Amino acid sequence: MLQNVRHIIFDFGGVLLNIDYKRTEQAFVDLGLTEFGRLYSQLQQTDLFDRFETGKIGGPEFIRELKTSTGLQATEAQVTDAWNAMLLDLPLRRLQILQQLQLHFDTFLLSNTNEIHEAAFNKILKAQAGFQSMGVFFDKVYYSHHVGLRKPGPEIFRMILEQNGLSAEKTLFIDDSPQHIATAKALGLQTIFLEPGMTIEDDIFKPKQ
CATH class of the missing domain: 3.40.50.1000 (HAD superfamily/HAD-like)
Known part of the structure; x- marks a missing residue:
């Protein structure tokens, strides 16, 4: 080989x-973001996640944009914990x-x-x-x-x-x-x-x- x-x-x-992508998806669903799987997965993701993963935006801005674009009502700590749930x-x-x-x-x-x-x-x-x-x-x-x-x-x-x-x-x-x-x-x-x-x-x- x-x-x-x-x-x-x-x-x-x-x-x-x-890692378990489904854990993060479920964590966001539990927060009320039922469409998270459409926004982010192992195979594809939206521009927001691309910009975050290439360092064009940092953590706080990522969380603000995610909440604004989806209407998610959650604290920064809750979003961070949901995002890290896959690890x-x-x-x-x-x-x-x-x-x-x-x-x-x-x-x-x-x-x-x-x-x-x-x-x-x-x-x-x-x-x-x-x-x-x-x-x-x-x-x-x-x-x-x-x-x-x-x-x-x-x-x-x-x-x-x-x-x-x-x-x-x-x-x-x-x-x-x-x-x-x-x-x-x-x-x-x-x-x-x-x-x-x-x-x-x-x-x-x-x-x-």
């Missing part, structure tokens, strides 16, 4: 961090795998995310493993809201390849969203699509028997 691979780019949510846990076995891979590969993290989620998953990481950020597990971390680009646009993939002098054909990209995998394939990267039910510890980087 790892044929001539020297560099590995990991997605975060759904690959390393366990679950970071299994320690996956972090151990990342540490082992660092010894043999150049490793990178590429995530469509935002400042509210970054604060939340850093708290999860600190509570579970004692680390302040995911940066300790990678050569470099690329969060969409920091670099102003997001998947599935090809620009963010090209940025990683060019900034780090990576050869596309020697780079493996692992993601759980098919539209992101499609872009990486088109650019010549090796890819693994993590289908529902698959995990990196059970299906990709299994311990040798």
